[in-house]
Amino acid sequence: xxxxxxxxxxxxxxxxxxxxxxxxxxxxxxxxxxxxxxxxxxxxxxxxxxxxxxxxxxxxxxxxxxxxxxxxxxxxxxxxxxxxxxxxxxxxxxxxxxxxxxxxxxxxxxxxxxxxxxxxxxxxxxxxxxxxxxxxxxxxxxxxxxxxxxxxxxxxxxxxxxxxxxxxxxxxxxxxxxxxxxxxxxxxxxxxxxxxxxxxxxxxxxxxxxxxxxxxxxxxxxxxxxxxxxxxxxxxxxxxxxxxxxxxxxxxxxxxxxxxxxxxxxxxxxxxxxxxxxxxxxxx
Amino acid sequence: xxxxxxxxxxxxxxxxxxxxxxxxxxxxxxxxxxxxxxxxxxxxxxxxxxxxxxxxxxxxxxxxxxxxxxxxxxxxxxxxxxxxxxxxxxxxxxxxxxxxxxxxxxxxxxxxxxxxxxxxxxxxxxxxxxxxxxxxxxxxxxxxxxxxxxxxxxxxxxxxxxxxxxxxxxxxxxxxxxxxxxxxxxxxxxxxxxxxxxxxxxxxxxxxxxxxxxxxxxxxxxxxxxxxxxxxxxxxxxxxxxxxxxxxxxxxxxxxxxxxxxxxxxxxxxxxxxxxxxxxxxxxxxxxxxxxxxxxxxxxxxxxxxxxxxxxxxxxxxxxxxxxxxxxxxxxxxxxxx
Numbered sequence: 001x002x003x004x005x006x007x008x009x010x011x012x013x014x015x016x017x018x019x020x021x022x023x024x025x026x027x028x029x030x031x032x033x034x035x036x037x038x039x040x041x042x043x044x045x046x047x048x049x050x051x052x053x054x055x056x057x058x059x060x061x062x063x064x065x066x067x068x069x070x071x072x073x074x075x076x077x078x079x080x081x082x083x084x085x086x087x088x089x090x091x092x093x094x095x096x097x098x099x100x101x102x103x104x105x106x107x108x109x110x111x112x113x114x115x116x117x118x119x120x121x122x123x124x125x126x127x128x129x130x131x132x133x134x135x136x137x138x139x140x141x142x143x144x145x146x147x148x149x150x151x152x153x154x155x156x157x158x159x160x161x162x163x164x165x166x167x168x169x170x171x172x173x174x175x176x177x178x179x180x181x182x183x184x185x186x187x188x189x190x191x192x193x194x195x196x197x198x199x200x201x202x203x204x205x206x207x208x209x210x211x212x213x214x215x216x217x218x219x220x221x222x223x224x225x226x227x228x229x230x231x232x233x234x235x236x237x238x239x240x241x242x243x244x245x246x247x248x249x250x251x252x253x254x255x256x257x258x259x260x261x262x263x264x265x266x267x268x269x270x271x272x273x274x275x276x277x278x279x280x281x282x283x284x
Numbered sequence: 285x286x287x288x289x290x291x292x293x294x295x296x297x298x299x300x301x302x303x304x305x306x307x308x309x310x311x312x313x314x315x316x317x318x319x320x321x322x323x324x325x326x327x328x329x330x331x332x333x334x335x336x337x338x339x340x341x342x343x344x345x346x347x348x349x350x351x352x353x354x355x356x357x358x359x360x361x362x363x364x365x366x367x368x369x370x371x372x373x374x375x376x377x378x379x380x381x382x383x384x385x386x387x388x389x390x391x392x393x394x395x396x397x398x399x400x401x402x403x404x405x406x407x408x409x410x411x412x413x414x415x416x417x418x419x420x421x422x423x424x425x426x427x428x429x430x431x432x433x434x435x436x437x438x439x440x441x442x443x444x445x446x447x448x449x450x451x452x453x454x455x456x457x458x459x460x461x462x463x464x465x466x467x468x469x470x471x472x473x474x475x476x477x478x479x480x481x482x483x484x485x486x487x488x489x490x491x492x493x494x495x496x497x498x499x500x501x502x503x504x505x506x507x508x509x510x511x512x513x514x515x516x517x518x519x520x521x522x523x524x525x526x527x528x529x530x531x532x533x534x535x536x537x538x539x540x541x542x543x544x545x546x547x548x549x550x551x552x553x554x555x556x557x558x559x560x561x562x563x564x565x566x567x568x569x570x571x572x573x574x575x576x577x578x579x580x581x582x583x584x585x586x587x588x589x590x591x592x593x594x595x596x597x598x599x600x601x602x603x604x605x606x607x608x609x610x611x612x613x614x615x616x617x618x619x620x621x622x
Binding site: 107109111119122126136139148179180 | 335476481482485486488489491492493495496497499500501503504555559560617
């Protein structure tokens with residue numbers, strides 16, 4: 001099944017929207033995905049000097065769910081993302097992956113544990129082709145004596161497999177330089193690179209920011225595919241409420257470093273989430 | 285994008301694709317035109333195989349400097365100090381080996397001379413790399429400072445030609461076949477490293493987008509230091525070949541060569557902003573510059589004192605071609621963007 005096929009199926013929100021948590025009580029939250037907890041964030045605090053970025057965040061993210069983290073600028077969503085992806089360490093609190101406590105000190109630790117991040121800038125090298133971008137830093141190699149040489153045939157074959165077979169984008173030529181791609185295709189290449197590491201969790205930072213409707217649609221289908229076919233837990237960090245209402249199984253709202261609610265799209269609206277993001281409470 | 289018909293249509297997906305490929309390889313039609321012009325205007329330059337061999341022999345030091353500059357440019361950096369490194373390392377090594385009045389004459393062992401010249405080149409390269417990578421010094425300013433320091437240092441050490449060097453020491457640059465062999469091997473090795481090793485691809489990644497390279501796990505600081513170290517070693521090797529070619533260490537050794545190396549790299553299609561360019565293009569650039577130099581030297585109409593003027597004109601033409609190429613490329617990419 002490809003990205004397009006996966007999108008035709010109805011997203012499985014797990015709990016089907018029952019028992020939505022009270023706005024201020026995020027301890028009793030709807031369950032999504034398979035119901036197995038993938039990532040546990042327990043009482044996480046983060047301070048940068050005198051600035052408090054996160055205060056006592058408690059959150060469980062489940063296997064095979066699409067979890068969206070929303071909030072206004074400075075709400076702490078990027079800080080929480082950076083803690084999960086190993087860029088920052090929490091000042092206080094614990095993070096568990098598959099029940100095991102983790103203490104990432106850098107992004108490589110997170111990668112080894114199966115957590116991949118696609119940053120907003122996508123970290124693509126425009127002058128290089130898609131296959132090279134996907135495998136940069138991890139090329140399949142062939143040993144000749146003591147020296148390792150890049151196996152370009154294998155690199156292309158694996159890149160083709162990821163882009164054409166797994167992501168279903170057969171129209172994309174993997175020899176194309178990234179600078180020739182549309183916004184949605186660039187996002188797809190960034191996701192393809194994470195798939196080369198066989199991740200369990202993918203964090204997408206503002207995945208549809210500044211994209212056209214068509215390009216955003218391609219990204220949505222890719223996210224559906226990751227969950228449905230690859231069984232990957234996807235965490236989306238976004239400030240676009242319209243976007244996450246379409247694709248997320250659950251939505252966590254951060255306000256001034258506090259996780260003020262976790263809800264499901266069926267129980268939320270653009271207006272209610274906007275209120276929560278901007279004031280920390282639901283309006284009337 | 286418009287499409288192409290016929291033979292070109294079979295090779296290229298679109299007209300834009302054809303134009304971009306032509307822009308990336310424009311050194312070859314330019315070289316063909318220059319060969320034709322030299323053949324018609326200064327025929328003695330390409331008189332026979334011997335004269336072509338002489339061009340290649342004299343091009344060997346420049347070839348190593350073009351490779352050094354190309355490596356730095358591909359990584360998104362500059363190295364203005366390559367000629368200065370070539371000159372200073374050759375001067376120090378020559379003073380250690382020779383017995384001239386102003387020389388130190390510490391040994392006549394040519395192998396110590398080889399070790400010394402490469403070590404000096406590597407150390408100056410490491411210095412450049414550490415300053416740029418670890419202390420975030422602007423590459424242009426760092427290598428400009430090093431250019432001035434070591435060019436001045438060379439002049440402070442000695443202002444007379446150094447002769448009486450061991451024949452083994454002069455052999456690499458003084459033997460046509462060996463020097464041409466060095467040129468060929470250097471380009472093949474450089475091509476293999478850049479294409480088939482993770483280091484080579486990391487250099488391209490660094491030049492294309494440093495932040496992205498860092499995010500995908502490339503240790504950019506190490507790559508930068510390695511790039512400048514290799515550049516230093518190649519520059520020192522160029523100094524060794526120049527010494528052998530001339531048979532002495534002339535006081536002005538290495539001076540002004542950085543401009544020819546820049547011209548060769550840029551006209552050969554190496555991007556001034558990194559991440560784009562092929563080793564074959566750089567080879568074309570070397571051949572072009574060497575051919576023009578040889579034609580200028582052979583031309584009865586041009587005085588020796590005017591050659592530097594023409595070197596500047598060649599550099600200017602290279603930069604104008606680069607600008608034109610970048611501009612056309614930008615227009616095509618903008619028209620294809622969604």
